Amino acid sequence: MTMSDGRAAVVAGHGAFAAGMVSAVARIVGEAHGLVPVDNEEGTPDTIAAAIARALDAAGATVCFTDLPAGSCTMAARRLARARPGLVIVTGASLPVLLAYATGGDVDAAVRAGQAALVATAPAA
Amino acid sequence: MTLELFRIDDRLVHGQVVIGWGLPHALGFLVVVDDEIAAAPWEQELYRMGTPEGMEVRFATVDEAAAALPAYRADPRAGMLLTADITTMARLIEASPSVAAVTIGGLHHRADRVPRLRFVFLSPAEAVALRALAARGVAIAAQDVPTSAPVPLEAVLAADGTE
Numbered sequence: 001m002t003m004s005d006g007r008a009a010v011v012a013g014h015g016a017f018a019a020g021m022v023s024a025v026a027r028i029v030g031e032a033h034g035l036v037p038v039d040n041e042e043g044t045p046d047t048i049a050a051a052i053a054r055a056l057d058a059a060g061a062t063v064c065f066t067d068l069p070a071g072s073c074t075m076a077a078r079r080l081a082r083a084r085p086g087l088v089i090v091t092g093a094s095l096p097v098l099l100a101y102a103t104g105g106d107v108d109a110a111v112r113a114g115q116a117a118l119v120a121t122a123p124a125a
Numbered sequence: 126m127t128l129e130l131f132r133i134d135d136r137l138v139h140g141q142v143v144i145g146w147g148l149p150h151a152l153g154f155l156v157v158v159d160d161e162i163a164a165a166p167w168e169q170e171l172y173r174m175g176t177p178e179g180m181e182v183r184f185a186t187v188d189e190a191a192a193a194l195p196a197y198r199a200d201p202r203a204g205m206l207l208t209a210d211i212t213t214m215a216r217l218i219e220a221s222p223s224v225a226a227v228t229i230g231g232l233h234h235r236a237d238r239v240p241r242l243r244f245v246f247l248s249p250a251e252a253v254a255l256r257a258l259a260a261r262g263v264a265i266a267a268q269d270v271p272t273s274a275p276v277p278l279e280a281v282l283a284a285d286g287t288e
Contacts, residue, residue: 042243045136068144068175071138072136074175075139
């Protein structure tokens with residue numbers, strides 16, 4: 001897969017969340033499928049936005065997955081979206097979300113996969 | 126409960142605030158004090174989008190916040206007041222000297238700053254401004270999340286960023 005086949009996306013989040021998630025995707029399906037991690041270790045709003053912008057440009061991506069809706073990476077991505085109207089931001093990203101996107105390239109399907117995967121099992125009686 | 130936390134953090138509303146502090150302190154409202162954001166509806170919407178259900182975010186200029194501090198304190202919910210920089214917090218305290226304690230939650234790398242802690246970088250002018258606040262009786266400490274130990278101002282200013 002090339003970095004511009006439509007499935008390229010940036011994954012950004014707290015600490016090593018992004019690198020860990022992308023590593024896990026590669027471990028499960030054999031490659032990262034164009035997912036580019038941006039880890040935030042004490043960045044400022046400006047440096048985080050710059051890092052996400054660089055990653056988007058390098059990957060030719062128009063999708064950014066982030067961890068927390070209120071996280072610094074999400075805020076930075078939303079600011080970037082003002083100048084990049086085509087940028088899609090998906091918050092609350094999880095491994096099922098990223099796997100679905102990496103293998104299918106469909107944001108809506110990835111979101112559904114994440115929602116479907118979120119299940120709490122009742123304790124055995 | 127009342128407005129109990131005054132935090133300086135260049136990221137303002139973010140994960141450490143709404144989750145790290147928000148959950149254990151059951152924060153019901155945040156006050157973002159920033160003259161520019163108070164006049165920028167788009168920026169305000171950005172921050173509102175990031176806050177969990179049940180947590181209100183208010184926006185105020187320094188003057189508005191100083192005038193509203195009694196009302197914030199009368200709020201039955203727990204609250205946190207945020208500024209993005211030391212200057213804004215100092216202006217607020219100048220206008221309303223009742224603030225007893227301020228936490229530095231995050232001031233990050235900038236060309237004119239030197240590292241003090243992992244999450245605190247300060248310029249010489251900022252160090253002077255913090256000392257001036259402390260001289261007025263404001264207790265100042267650095268603490269990014271509730272589970273970390275607060276670092277008193279003098280220890281912050283004596284640190285070199287290696288810890």
